Amino acid sequence: MYYSPWIVSDNRPDFFSLKHILMDSRFQDKAGEELIITIWKLIVDRDLGLFHYSPYEDQFTAKDTHDPMLTFNSFGYTICHCHAHIMAMLCQEAGFEVRIANIMGHEGAEVFYDNAWHYFDADIQMYYHKHPPEQNIIASREDLFQDVTLITKQKNPSNPFHFPDRLPENFYKLYASEPSYLPVLAERLHSMSFRIRPGESLHRYFYQRGYWYVSPGHPKNFERHSSFKNGIGPKETGAEGPTERFWPRRQWGNGYWSYIPNLTKGYNDIYEGSESIRGFEQNEMGLVTADAKACFRLSFESPYIYCGIPDPLKRLPAVNGAVLKLKFNKSSNVDIAILEIGDDRRQISKSFSNASEITFDYTEFIEGSCHFEMEIMIKSKDVILTEFQNVLWCMVSPHSLPPLHKLGANNFKFHLGDEHGDNTRPFRINYDMTEDATEIPGAVKTENAKYDGTSVAKIIAIDEDKSWASIFAFESPRRGNIAWAEIYAVIGGRFPEEQSRDIPPVKILSSEFIEGPYEEINSHEIVEHPQGWHFGLHSRAFYSKTKKKVFIKIVSPKGLKYIRFTGHDIEIQEQKSEQKLEITHQWYEEDPHVGRRLKEHTEKINGPADYIVQSKNEPHNEGITIACPSQPIS
Known part of the structure; x- marks a missing residue:
């Protein structure tokens, strides 16, 4: 069992927490305006930043999420007001006073330093300098309200400076409204902490595989932004899935969890991985029911949002994102219950009669969440559960993953534990x-x-x-x-x-x-x-x-x-195990003699470590897998 095994590349921030992000070398030895601009540049970066697309709706509040760690790691996209709050939270973590500035139908972040407020837009991607002789001072929301030529006749533009389709000559109109301000919605609740059990693995891809979560409000947004005018449109990308609407046209990514514990005698996977288990014995074939109400309960917690293959207009439920497969040595009666952890604690139950094999797709019940519990009750005595397999697809922002990024030696760090080092x-x-x-x-x-x-x-x-x-x-x-x-x-x-x-x-x-x-x-x-x-x-x-x-x-x-x-x-104070995690990087190289070839590198690790992955040619990242193999009882 390992808690929060995490891999970091030497060419991008550690997106495990706000604290970890700000420990990146790009922020070191910077202060004041230089530090704020570096934070802004991270959010608007065309590789690492957050592109513009309708955000995930929190299932508890039914509103767009402002949570920075969830947004950076699971999605990689959001829109204006969420961009503003996320930048503000990073600046707060760096020790600055911040507030949210309202614009007509839009929001940006204001940061206080050098005895004044300064306005930054991390969504439309710009900030504005004042006119000479103050051309090196970044303007405030109030400055922009008082003088729109700071927008329309900007002599010292930021880089980047506005979206290609949100240019200053039209965007200035939004600043005509009287300035008003809001405090930061510091929804810092999502954690990237997780555990990985014997028989469990987490596979993450640098691209999407067709799985994503459609929030309840998305279909209406897709319809609203789908119109064309004078042959130009639509205004936003929509039903094709989270996609940046202009170059480099970034998209979301996917990953999946696979839990296949070894159930046979001599392995402790299911006992170590369950929250509770009763009424079973083990033999060479698997778990044997000792009575007619043998039961075990499992908890599934992911730092990434679960999802399936959706109908973008939500006319049909999502499928194939959460699939449980069970096999028995003979027909049995089985009850399966799925219970959400937290929020409204929805519960669904499914009964199977005289079944020797079960395939249960429960995607629609857990999509959009990241925590749930599963209880399996086998209501037949002397039945052997020979196989348990549970696969959970999730949304993973490829921009947050640690890539191979150059020919030759690529350096990685591996750390364990939550942001305070606890398990x-x-x-x-x-x-x-x-x-x-x-x-x-x-x-x-x-x-x-x-x-x-x-x-x-x-x-x-x-x-x-x-x-x-x-x-x-x-x-x-x-x-x-x-x-x-x-x-x-x-x-x-x-x-x-x-x-x-x-x-x-x-x-x-x-x-x-x-x-x-x-x-x-x-x-x-x-x-x-x-x-x-x-x-x-x-x-x-x-x-x-x-x-x-x-x-x-x-x-x-x-x-x-x-x-x-x-x-x-x-649950445990110290992680000590002879069992080693297996970390596998996959990437493509263009071999000059035979063309594209898939390459692999596997590290076996049981504690914090640095390691190197060599690439003979320019690498093109495919995926990363963290696997905790089944371990025989010693």
Whole structure:
């Protein structure tokens, strides 16, 4: 068993976390504006950056995701407002003050340095300098509102400077609206942490294989942008799948998980890989049911979004993305349950009668998610399960993968553990206050708080002159204890007419005990907005790694819309194994005598290491596989 095995190439950032990205050599020894421009250049880079295409819709919020790690690693594309928030989060991680600047139907990021705000657009790909004698100063959103010639008559353009079909002579009109600003939606909840079990492998390609996730809002977007005018169009790429609409016409990529544990006597794969297992024995053929209710439960967690082969207009369910195959020595009755982890915890069940072989395509039930559980119950005694195979396709951004990039020696690094070096697995719990309820979801203790289904923010203060307080419990669904967590709470804003009121800040606190003591992990002034819109507050908490349940306390003068919690539980303190992972790079070379040939290089590793892959000719990347072979019991 290995936790978060990760490969990094020497020619691109480590996309494991925001912290890892900023450790890349391109950012070293840079500060101020030079550092900000380097961050912007990464996001707009034609190889590593995020191209423009309708983003993934978060299944909990039903809104476009702003999560940077999910976007960089699973998709490689997004649109304007998400570009803005992702750039802002990278700048926040680098220590800068940031905000989101509204433009008519568009958003960009503003960063504060040198005692002023400066506007950067990571979607349309530009920033603007002021006119002489301040031609070396990057303009703010307010500057662009006051003087549109900074856009239309720019003397010192950025590089790149605008999309080919979003040129300054037309784009300047968007800046005519009065400037307004929003705080960053720091939805930093997605983790690239995962585990790989004996008998399990992760295959990632540098190109797409036809599998992708169509969000619920995508078909309407495809229809809206499909029109042609004067022989030109469509405005956006759509139903053909995530594709950049002009050169270099980047696309998404794919990968798949394969879990084929050795079930026979002498191997511990299924016991090590299951969350729970009962009613089985092992023999030379496989798992033998000792009673008529033998059962095992498996958890599947991926840093990449599961997907299938879709109908882009969602008239038919996606297929072939999640397929389970079982074989028995004789006919049996089997129940299979699929349960999502977190979010709305949907569950589906399927029963099979008198079956000796089962093929179950459950793509439509798990597509768009990255965590779920599977429970298999065999309801016949003395039946042998001889084969278990589960394949899960996912979306993988090829821009985030570590490639061979040159003829000769290509250098790679391999590291283990989460971003803090712990052997954790992520789990997510969401408490949605907007659902119909008679009490506060997830709350174990409240003070001056009530649930009001008629308000926009469902949790409000009983006495409006005082802050309300609520304690929420979060418990690991597995055996492990919680090492650390990321928390995201969405809090109501203040109206402009409330300026005269002395409104205290919202506070997020954490403890391992319901009665405390509680440690403050974040505090923020209530954000003003013309309509009192909500704002998001991201916090991070660390724990002693001895408790399965922890508590988050929110103290706020304004309402709570929802709270999301990504916990990281730890099962073992140290990874020690004689069993080695097998890392295989595949690429094509153009042999001068025989043409294209597929090449392979495999490394066997059981700890952090550096290694080299040699290419005799220019490499053209195909894929990377991480495999954890079945290991006999010693």
